[in-house]
Amino acid sequence: MKANALNHNAFSTNELKPYEKRAPDFSGRFIRWFLENIYRLEAIDADDACVDAKHDKGVDAIYVDDVAETVYIVQSKTKTKDNAEFGDTDLKEFYGTLQQFDSKQKIEDLYSETTNEKLKQTITRTSLATKVDSGYEVLGIFISNASANDDAKAILGKLQKIELFDAEAIANNYVDLDVDGGIKGKFYFDISDSDVIEYDAGGAAARLFLAPALNLLKMSGISDGSLFEQNVRLALGNTKVNKGLRKSIKNKEEHKNFPLYHNGINVLCREIVSETEQRIDIEDYVVVNGAQSLTSLMAEKPKITDDLKILVKLIETKGDAALSQRITTNSNNQNAIKARDLKSNHNIQQRLKAEVSTVSKDTIAYEIKQGETHGGKEVINNESAGLILLAMDLAQPWSCHQKYKIMDDLHSDIFGRPDVTGAKVVGYWRAFQAVEKALDAIDDKQFAYYNLTKYFLVYGVVSLIRTESEGVIMLNNMKGILSADKITDFTNIIDQLARSLALDLNAEIVDDKEFDYKNELKSPTWCRKISAKLVAQYKKDVLRKKADAIADLCSSLSVAK
Structure with missing residues (x-):
């Protein structure tokens, strides 16, 4: 990557395109891109870290590394003019911002003063004051898509505990996996x-x-x-x-x-x-x-x-x-390898790979190893399939941020069941894709496209379907649905229910200004409670066709052979 690739217009069009639904503006997308591509966080950890909003006290993201016992305070300064520069003023102001985090008392004072709920929630969720008090180091990370001028570089040597990532530094640290190697x-x-x-x-x-x-x-x-x-x-x-x-x-x-x-x-x-x-x-x-x-x-x-x-x-x-x-x-x-690598030759995974190929008529590849090539087929990664099964089959959407457990501690629970077949994997995959499309019906877009929200919504849809016997039969009959070429009808049902629940979810959270979805979506209590309310609301709403609407939707598919 070259530094000018971070110019506003080009960067927005190319690198930041996938982040449009996760953040409303260039700065928010840039921060998330930086945390994932330069600091190499998972997407959910990057979203958790971001607190960018009005009254953010000069802080755009807070990331706590419990292994290194370090708190990273991130501030972003973006420029819309091509090949722009910034000076020492922004760095001096950021240095002042960092002083708000150098003691437990100052962090508690900051918590009391700020009106930014995201910042308050992050301070609470990360136990920030307690960790700083226990000796965690606080470092400032100043990021920009512009270049630092000579004044900025000169002042940096006088300001302790600030690491600068301007356009040149970001370009030098970016690993472009599409370039020719060797x-x-x-x-x-x-x-x-x-x-x-x-x-x-x-x-x-x-x-x-x-x-x-x-x-x-x-x-x-x-x-x-x-x-x-x-x-x-x-x-x-x-x-x-x-x-x-x-x-x-x-x-x-x-x-x-x-x-x-x-x-x-x-x-x-x-x-x-x-x-x-x-x-x-x-x-x-x-x-x-x-x-x-x-x-x-x-x-x-x-x-x-x-x-x-x-x-x-x-x-x-x-x-x-x-x-x-x-x-x-x-x-x-000979390297240390992931649990996924160890399970790649497991008979369960090999069986699912063969079954997915068969039921999809060899149009979908079930990927079980890193580095597989699939010749242009649609790919279902086995970790992704495991997360979907965890939310839909085991009804644990709150655990879907713990991807590392899918092929390890939870492997037998998720995959080691007679009813987990290639047909179920493909059918549930299509259902999940339909739910992802319905996310746009949620008004709060950052909540909608937070990584755990899609697992919660599909969990809610399945919970609703399972209130009717025909719905249970339908979910257990993916092979029949695929064989009868009724998968589009099935996903239409999922899409309709997902959009209905998404609209009801809007009403559930709209007035809760303290709603911390980054915390609540990891809570079994919250997920069960809200899902139950959404299901009850759907079934009693007089605007629905009738109380047994789900049965009507599912009946024709539940008996497909």
Whole structure:
């Protein structure tokens, strides 16, 4: 990415297009994009962090990292003029804003003074005052789609605990996964302070050595991701692994010990050009295992000392593509892997994959592994299917923010049941798509497009359908509906009910100014209570055709064979 790609008009049209329903203006969309793509939060965590509204006290987002025990206060300053700059005034004002968060008492005072309910809710939900009082560090993150001028850069050195992400810094930190990867060019490894283990295996030569982290960060392609073209996982974001790496990097006393508990990185090159006691020169290279390490190092570059060294396995492939692929596959297989990867060969997942292909006449692919190719088919990710089943079948929409449990703790509960078939997965997937379309009937768009809202609404729809025996039969007969080519009729029912409930939901929350959907949607009590009210309202409303309207809607499909 180049800095001018963040110019207002171009950035709004391209990168921010997917964020239009989650935030009403450019600034709100920009903050969410930044938190997901630069700070690499999940979408739901990015939305949780945002407090941008009137009377926000100069704060646009608050993110609490409980692993690093750090509170990040984010302020955004956006410019509509192309290639604009900003000066030191905005940074000075932001420094003053940060002082509101440097003690428990000041945070409590801020809570009492502000009229921004989002800010108040976030302070409460994150236990912010208590955590700052317990010793959490408070850091300011100033972000802008414009460039910092010389005055801004000069004042930054005098202001403690502010990290600046202007257009240039954001462009340098953005990993563009669509660019062509692999680095065509030369690089040298500094081995002046390391022994080298040599190993030759037929056509390939390998070297194992310790290289200074600062030397490794001079490799091209870290910022745009092109260095990691063949790395299976790329940089996975703000994960526990990355947090742990960054925490170790920040502790300078641990730098000498880094090679003792770090797995190192694997680098493939076309040719080792020359070797001396001081350096190894290579040409045309790619990192196949180590994206998380290098991106974490880059993020903490100012804190890296000469003592921090990384174990490097360098392999010369002489352009053998097949050998490169085998090395990439096998080296990544030895990494710590996700529960989803472990379950990918589970007989339940393999069965569902085959069944989805059959019932969809091979037009839909049920994805069970990272990196699968599907030849243009519609894809149902098995984690996504698990979340839908969790909300619709197990009636637990409040747990759908815990995606990591789907293929782990909850796998058997969600998937390990006789009635969970490929037909159910496809039918429920279509129902969920219909509910997503109905979200636009909710007036509060930030609430509507908050990640958990769609799971709550589909839970409400299913709860309503299950009040009628015909509805229960229908939900249990996805195979018959698909076989009879009645899936459009089925989704029309879902769409009609979802829009009705969405309208009633508007009335339920419109007068509640303290309504904190980021908290309530994770509460079983709230979800059950509001769903029950919506169901009751639908069934008693005199404007409905009659009390058994659901039965009328479902009866023709419930008996489909």
